[in-house]
Amino acid sequence: MNIQKYKNTLVCAAGLLAAAVLSACGGGSDRGRDPILGLPAAQLVSVSVTPATATVLVGGSQQFIATASYADGTSRNVTDLSTWASASPAIARVTPAAGLATGLTAGSAAITAAFGAKTGAATLVVSAPVPPVTPPVVVELTGLSVTPASASVQVGASQQYIAIASYSDSSTAVVTNNVKWASGSSAIATIAQSGSATGVAVGNTVITATSFDKSASATLAVTPAVIIDPPPVVPPVVPPVVPPVVPPVVPPVVNPPPTTPPVIDFPADGGIGLGSMSDFAVLAVTTITNNAGGTTFVNGNVGAPVQNVQPQQGTGFINVKSGFDLSRPFEDLQVAVINANNRPCNVLSDAGIDLGGLVLRPGVYCYSGAINLTGKLTLSGNGPFIFRSTSSLNTAANSTIELTGGARHDNLFWVPVGETNLGANSAFQGTVLSRGEDIKVGDGATVLNGRLLSGKAVVLLNNKITR
Numbered sequence: 001m002n003i004q005k006y007k008n009t010l011v012c013a014a015g016l017l018a019a020a021v022l023s024a025c026g027g028g029s030d031r032g033r034d035p036i037l038g039l040p041a042a043q044l045v046s047v048s049v050t051p052a053t054a055t056v057l058v059g060g061s062q063q064f065i066a067t068a069s070y071a072d073g074t075s076r077n078v079t080d081l082s083t084w085a086s087a088s089p090a091i092a093r094v095t096p097a098a099g100l101a102t103g104l105t106a107g108s109a110a111i112t113a114a115f116g117a118k119t120g121a122a123t124l125v126v127s128a129p130v131p132p133v134t135p136p137v138v139v140e141l142t143g144l145s146v147t148p149a150s151a152s153v154q155v156g157a158s159q160q161y162i163a164i165a166s167y168s169d170s171s172t173a174v175v176t177n178n179v180k181w182a183s184g185s186s187a188i189a190t191i192a193q194s195g196s197a198t199g200v201a202v203g204n205t206v207i208t209a210t211s212f213d214k215s216a217s218a219t220l221a222v223t224p225a226v227i228i229d230p231p232p233v234v235p236p237v238v239p240p241v242v243p244p245v246v247p248p249v250v251p252p253v254v255n256p257p258p259t260t261p262p263v264i265d266f267p268a269d270g271g272i273g274l275g276s277m278s279d280f281a282v283l284a285v286t287t288i289t290n291n292a293g294g295t296t297f298v299n300g301n302v303g304a305p306v307q308n309v310q311p312q313q314g315t316g317f318i319n320v321k322s323g324f325d326l327s328r329p330f331e332d333l334q335v336a337v338i339n340a341n342n343r344p345c346n347v348l349s350d351a352g353i354d355l356g357g358l359v360l361r362p363g364v365y366c367y368s369g370a371i372n373l374t375g376k377l378t379l380s381g382n383g384p385f386i387f388r389s390t391s392s393l394n395t396a397a398n399s400t401i402e403l404t405g406g407a408r409h410d411n412l413f414w415v416p417v418g419e420t421n422l423g424a425n426s427a428f429q430g431t432v433l434s435r436g437e438d439i440k441v442g443d444g445a446t447v448l449n450g451r452l453l454s455g456k457a458v459v460l461l462n463n464k465i466t467r
Contacts (some may be wrong), residue, residue: 025134040421042070047078047120049099049113055125056103064099064122066113070175082275092124100201103127111392116285137335140168144207144216152221153199160334160435160455162193162285163209163324173325176195177286179209181441188222194456196436199223206277259362271384271411272339274451275332276432281451281467282311284439296460300467302453303329310462311460333453333458337435340386340415352391356399364388371398371416385413385430392418397442400427409449419452422447 021064025026046069049364054062066082069075084094087103088109088366094101101111103126143166151159165175170205183191184206191197192239197207197386199222204424208217277283281300288304288311290296296311303320310319320326345366352369355377362383370391379401387393393416412430414420422428431451432439447465452458 010466014448042072042074044116044118045071046070047082047113047428048117049122050112051122053125054101055127056131057103057127058103058105060126061100061102062124064094064101064111064113066099066115066120067120068115078115079113080083082115083111085114086110086124089111091126137169138173141186141212141214142166142168143212144175144205144209144211146216147331148218150219151197152223152236153197153269155201155225157201157225158198159186159190159220161197161199161207162265162330163195163211163216164327165214172323174285174326179211182208185207194436199210202410205231218283220379223421248253263428267297272336272386272431274453276329276333277336277451277453279317279467280329281317281328281447281465282334282454282460283326283451283453285333288458288460289457290460294460294462296463296465298465300465317338320455330455333433333455334435336453337415337433337455340353340413340433345388351423352389356396360385360387362411367391370418371392371414372396373401376400376402378404379403379407379412380405382408384411387414389416389418392416392437394421395421395423395426395428397425398425399425401429403429403449412450420452 013089015292043428048067048069049064050067056062060285065077065081067075068078074384079099080097082099084099086094086109088093088107091105091107092101092109092111094111098160099113100383101124103124106126106128108123110121111124113120143165145164147162147164151157161176162174162403163176163179164432165173177193181193181195183189183192183197185203185240187198187200188205189197189199197220202222202224204221206217207220208215219220247273250460268428269405270367279301280303282288284304287306288302290307290309290311292309299314299317301320302311302313303324303326305321305326307321313319343364346363347365348383349366350368352371353367354372354374356373356375359378359380361381362385364386366388368390371387371389371393373395376399385407404413409429414430414432415436419437420432420439422445425441425444428445428447429449431453433453435455436456437454438459439454441447441461443461445463447463449466451467452465
């Protein structure tokens with residue numbers, strides 16, 4: 001009888017245990033929360049997702065956790081029991097049963113977890129990766145060169161040297177005015193910071209240009225100055241005195257020989273050769289300054305290593321800035337100036353002159369003062385016109401030059417030692433050869449038949465220039 005009693009008790013306990021197990025295995029529902037103790041099921045209040053906000057890079061992942069909260073104050077991890085989804089699957093995806101989110105493209109996506117009748121959400125921000133920063137390219141000075149590599153001048157004469165810099169990006173530039181010049185022997189030759197060397201005494205010296213830790217050299221030979229002896233003075237021939245004839249004889253009438261004006265023998269080669277400069281209408285060793293938004297127009301090549309505003313040019317012409325490509329024209333400029341200065345003077349004056357109102361024939365005109373032009377200058381005749389000045393060349397506003405009788409603009413040369421200033425609205429003709437000073441062209445001035453070739457700088461302002 002007792003055995004039967006215990007047997008019934010065991011069967012009852014086993015039944016209650018089985019019922020509790022079946023109730024506890026109810027999946028995501030809240031039915032039969034604690035049937036053993038006889039307590040009613042706790043109600044599911046909310047589902048939260050953590051972290052509430054997360055940030056990943058494109059391709060990065062973030063694990064989210066889903067937690068269920070109940071009315072009796074208890075909670076539990078339901079990450080693997082929830083259904084996960086992304087509101088923006090193009091931006092981020094999430095594994096449906098594990099809560100692992102992965103960023104796909106830059107943007108923001110809501111990540112949700114559904115458990116029972118509740119849903120929790122979090123925000124995943126996907127950021128684009130930051131591109132690497134490329135450091136700027138540093139251009140360094142790699143070398144210097146000096147042209148000409150060797151030269152020879154007489155005592156008292158000058159030689160212009162040009163310094164060209166080479167850089168690590170394979171570019172070059174003329175830096176004549178930006179280097180430090182030195183002569184190996186100042187007793188033989190001196191050199192200015194503009195690169196112009198002057199012979200002092202007979203001998204040889206080395207000319208050096210230095211910039212930072214780079215330097216380059218050239219040789220200079222100074223030869224004796226050539227002194228031309230004046231022609232010997234021939235005393236006049238005195239005819240013998242013839243006594244009068246007696247009886248007096250009427251002497252025959254003798255007509256004096258016609259007077260022939262002296263003939264000036266001009267150089268056989270005519271004008272001055274320009275070499276590689278012949279295609280240039282404007283050339284400067286240092287800079288060309290032109291007004292922005294102006295009307296400057298150049299019908300010919302333009303050349304200078306530095307130009308603030310490139311002037312407009314006619315079809316087929318080029319603008320040259322490379323120091324290497326400009327080195328030959330700069331050398332030809334020095335040769336042309338020397339050629340002009342070696343011509344014998346047909347007119348030699350110790351003062352300056354105003355050419356306004358004059359009519360001149362071909363020849364070499366040499367003045368120790370400034371050459372000025374006010375009004376109109378007329379040049380007449382077929383042959384070279386060369387005007388040299390140890391000072392400046394200046395034309396007044398509205399001044400003009402007229403060529404008649406076979407005179408040509410390509411056989412007209414102006415060679416001042418000082419600065420050239422062409423007045424506003426003036427009409428200039430001919431080639432200016434300025435070895436070491438600026439050429440400044442006034443507002444609206446025209447050089448319709450000529451060239452502006454400077455060993456320093458050229459300043460333009462609403463000009464028309466045709467070579």
